[in-house]
Amino acid sequence: AELLRVENLHVAVEEKEILKGIDLTINTGEIHVVMGTNGAGKSTLANAIMGNPAYTVTEGKIVFDGKDITEDAVNDRAKAGIFMSFQSPISIPGITVENFIRTAKTTITGEQQRALAFKKELKSKMDELSFDSSYAQRYVNDGFSGGERKKNEILQMSILNPKLAMLDETDSGLDVDAVRIVSEGVSRFHNENNAVLIITHHNSILQKLKPDFVHILINGRIVKTGDASLVAEIEKQGYDAYKALV
Ligand code: ADP
Ligand code: MG
Numbered sequence: 055a056e057l058l059r060v061e062n063l064h065v066a067v068e069e070k071e072i073l074k075g076i077d078l079t080i081n082t083g084e085i086h087v088v089m090g091t092n093g094a095g096k097s098t099l100a101n102a103i104m105g106n107p108a109y110t111v112t113e114g115k116i117v118f119d120g121k122d123i124t125e126d127a128v129n130d131r132a133k134a135g136i137f138m139s140f141q142s143p144i145s146i147p148g149i150t151v152e153n154f155i156r157t158a159k160t161t162i163t164g165e166q167q168r169a170l171a172f173k174k175e176l177k178s179k180m181d182e183l184s185f186d187s188s189y190a191q192r193y194v195n196d197g198f199s200g201g202e203r204k205k206n207e208i209l210q211m212s213i214l215n216p217k218l219a220m221l222d223e224t225d226s227g228l229d230v231d232a233v234r235i236v237s238e239g240v241s242r243f244h245n246e247n248n249a250v251l252i253i254t255h256h257n258s259i260l261q262k263l264k265p266d267f268v269h270i271l272i273n274g275r276i277v278k279t280g281d282a283s284l285v286a287e288i289e290k291q292g293y294d295a296y297k298a299l300v
C-alpha cells in the first residue's frame with residue numbers, strides 16, 4: 055500500500071530554492087535509498103517530509119498514509135508515524151536516554167508507558183544493538199562516541215516503531231562494526247508494514263538491507279531512479295555522468 059507520496063515538491067531554505075520538483079512514492083514494505091552530491095538537497099528532502107519549519111514548501115504536496123500533511127507540524131507527523139534520524143544528533147544534558155525515549159513514546163502513542171515494562175523493552179532493544187544498558191541512565195548523547203550516537207538513534211527508532219523511518223547518513227563516520235550493527239538494527243526494524251528511506255554515500259550500510267529503489271538527487275532534482283545496482287555503480291563511477299543531466 056502507498057505510505058508516502060511526494061508530488062512536485064519545491065522547498066526553499068532562507069528564500070533559496072533547494073528542491074526543485076521532487077516526485078517520490080514509497081509503499082509499505084519498501085526500502086528506498088537517496089544518494090547524491092554534497093549540497094544536492096538530500097537532508098532538505100528528509101527535513102521537509104518531517105516538517106522541520108526551517109524548510110518551506112513553496113509548491114507541491116506531501117501525502118502520508120492517505121492524508122495531506124504538507125501543512126502539519128512536526129509533532130503531528132511524528133504521531134502519524136514519521137521518524138527521522140539525524141546526521142549529527144545533538145546532546146541533551148540533564149535528560150537521560152531512558153526518560154527521553156519514554157517521553158517520546160508517551161507523546162507519540164498517547165499512552166503512558168509503564169516504568170517496568172518500558173525498562174524491559176528498552177533493555178532488550180539495547181541488547182540487540184550491543185548498546186551497554188548502563189547508557190539508559192546517561193544523558194542523551196552527552197560524551198557519546200559517533201557510534202554510540204547512532205546506536206541511540208536506532209534505539210529510538212526501534213522503540214518508537216514508526217511507519218516511515220528516514221535515516222540521514224546514519225553510517226557516516228562509523229567504523230565497520232558500528233555500521234554492521236546499525237545495518238542489522240534497521241533490518242530487524244524493517245517489515246512489510248513499514249518503510250525505510252536511507253540517505254547514504256556508501257554501500258556498507260546496505261549489507262543487511264536490500265533497497266528496492268535507489269534515487270540519485272542532484273541540484274534539487276531526482277535525476278535517476280534505479281535498483282540496488284546503482285549504489286555500486288555510483289561508488290565506482292561517481293556522479294559525473296548524472297551531473298551532466300542537470
Ligand atoms: P545534502 O544533504 O544533499 O548534502 P542539504 O539538503 O543539507 O544537502 O543542503 C542543500 C542546500 O541547502 C545547501 O546549499 C545548504 O547549504 C542549504 N541548507 C540546507 N539546510 C539549511 C539550513 N538549515 N539553513 C541554511 N541553509 C541550508
Ligand atoms: Mg515544478
Ligand code: MG
Binds near residue numbers: 141222
Ligand atoms: Mg545532508
